[in-house]
Amino acid sequence: MEFKDLEIFQLVAEKGTVSEVAKEFNYVQSNITSRIQKLETQLNTSLFNRHRRGMSLTPEGKTLLAYSKEILILVEEMKKAVQSNEEPSGKLEVGTVETVYQLPTILSSFIKKYRKIDLSLFTGVTETLEEEVLNHKLDGAFVTEADFHPNLVSQEVFDEELVLISDMRDLTLEELKNEPFLCFSKGCGYRARLENWYKDQNIKPQKVMEFGTLETILRSVAMGLGVSFVPRSSVAHLVESGRIQCHILPKEYSKVKTVFIRRADCYLTATIEKFIETIEANKEAQNVF
CATH class of the missing domain: 3.40.190.10 (Periplasmic binding protein-like II)
Structure with a gap:
């Protein structure tokens, strides 16, 4: 059994078609098909269900997929382990x-x-x-x-010190609680901190708006779209230029x-x-x- 066969098997399992895998490896489709068939012969079992929409794993194929992932990870670890300590590459x-x-x-x-x-x-x-x-x-x-x-x-x-940021309007912290909350998607540590503060203050944001980049969040805050919770270091330049202002929250939420x-x-x-x-x-x- 060759490591390359396991790589091909893993990719076919992921893509569901031989044609896409052939393009990725720059092989002819028949080469990919023969490697999968060779693997099935060696293991004496069918690894894929073939149908008009492509290929899906059999129960045995799913078992092999779990093992093959571990094997290929170990192979990669082996390669890294023999690198020179003097000149990493x-x-x-x-x-x-x-x-x-x-x-x-x-x-x-x-x-x-x-x-x-x-x-x-x-x-x-x-x-x-x-x-x-x-x-x-x-x-x-x-x-x-x-x-x-x-x-x-x-x-x-x-x-880091996290701060609540808003535009330059003269609003109290109490008033800012009613502003839309601009944040990254669920799983963001900063978002979780501010949500904990909201929860402890019995606040329910009127609107939560998710963004993909910090730059978009900062520009939106500066334009008065809402408030956000970010590291002070990441907004120092905007504070200095008078585009936004910072509001300090208790240490248990901001540190x-x-x-x-x-x-x-x-x-x-x-x-x-x-x-x-x-x-x-x-x-x-x-x-x-």
């Missing part, structure tokens, strides 16, 4: 919430020092990023501190930590090790100032 896929203001400094320091690493960055909310790290889709992620899955370890990056999470059971590759070192160096530099 290869792919590094990292996730982040949108408001990590120190991230450009961390990434710039890392990329300049380790030029052989191909780094990709993905954004999302804390809950989604946690799932993607758990499912081996990301090597790690910058998220808001929470009660994480036991298979994850976290490393503190820095402390949060940004952490870097990764799987506890994965081999600590040279790449991840050097990335964590860069995070620590950035923390020390911030403490100096």
Whole structure:
């Protein structure tokens, strides 16, 4: 049994058609079909139901899919484990919430020092990023501190102060409670904090509006569309220019930590090790100032 056959099997299971997988691997369809048939012969069982709409997994196919995912993850771990500790290289896929203001400094320091690493960055909310790290889709992620899955370890990056932001109208905190709440989707740590404050204050927002990017939220707040809850560091420039204003909430809602999470059971590759070192160096530099 070849690892490539398992890769092909996994992709056919995901796509449901041989033709799409053939395009992705740049193979002829008959090559993909013969590899699947070879796998079925080796295992002496049918892995797919064939029908006019495509292919779907049999019960045996679903069992193999679970094992094949684990096998291919171990293969990838094996490759990473034999990298040179002196000069890390290869792919590094990292996730982040949108408001990590120190991230450009961390990434710039890392990329300049380790030029052989191909780094990709993905954004999302804390809950989604946690799932993607758990499912081996990301090597790690910058998220808001929470009660994480036991298979994850976290490393503190820095402390944040969250503030309620609004436009420049002269409104009291009591009046702001009635403004629409602009936020990211469910699973965002900042949203959860403000929702807890609302709940404890017996407030029910008149309207909750979800946005995909921080920039859109900030522009909408500045135009008077509603209020939001974001790190003070991410809006300092807008406060200085007089476009928005900040309102302080009690510490139990406003004090949060940004952490870097990764799987506890994965081999600590040279790449991840050097990335964590860069995070620590950035923390020390911030403490100096």
